[in-house]
Amino acid sequence: MRWRPVTVAPIVLALGCAPAGPDLPALRVFGNEPFWNVLIQTGDEIVYTRLGEGPVVFAYEAPRTAAGDSKTWVYGPIETADGAREIEIRISQLDCQDTMADAVHPMRAAVTVDGEELTGCARRLDDPAPESP
Numbered sequence: 001m002r003w004r005p006v007t008v009a010p011i012v013l014a015l016g017c018a019p020a021g022p023d024l025p026a027l028r029v030f031g032n033e034p035f036w037n038v039l040i041q042t043g044d045e046i047v048y049t050r051l052g053e054g055p056v057v058f059a060y061e062a063p064r065t066a067a068g069d070s071k072t073w074v075y076g077p078i079e080t081a082d083g084a085r086e087i088e089i090r091i092s093q094l095d096c097q098d099t100m101a102d103a104v105h106p107m108r109a110a111v112t113v114d115g116e117e118l119t120g121c122a123r124r125l126d127d128p129a130p131e132s133p
Contacts, residue, residue: 024063024073029089029109031120032100038089038111039125046078048087048113056085056113066090077112088112096121 029038035051046058058078066072076088089111096108105121
C-alpha cells in the first residue's frame, strides 16, 4: 500500500494545531491558616505540603487556561500515582495581598486538595522578594 501525501497531510496538520497549555515557569503557591505550600516544578512534579503533614507528590501536568478566562491557569485535577489523593490548582494573574507577611504577590491561587478548598498567593520561584504595600 502506498501513502498518498493528500491523505497524510491533513492528519499531520490537525495534530500540529492542537491547543497547547501556557508555558509557565516553576511556581510556589502558598497560603496561611492552615499553612500550606505547593511547589510546581514545570515538567517534573507538583509537591503539596501542609504544616504537620508529609509531602504529597503529584505528576506534573501542563496547565490549561480556564474556560472564558485567559488570565487563569488550571492544573488538574491530578491524582497521586496510587489514586489516594487529588489536587486542582487555579492560578490567576491578579495581585494577591498576604496580610500575615504584609506583602503583595503577583498571582492569586485557589487549590482544592481532596475536596478541601484553600486560597492563597503564588509567585515564580525566580521572582525577587515580594513588594510591601
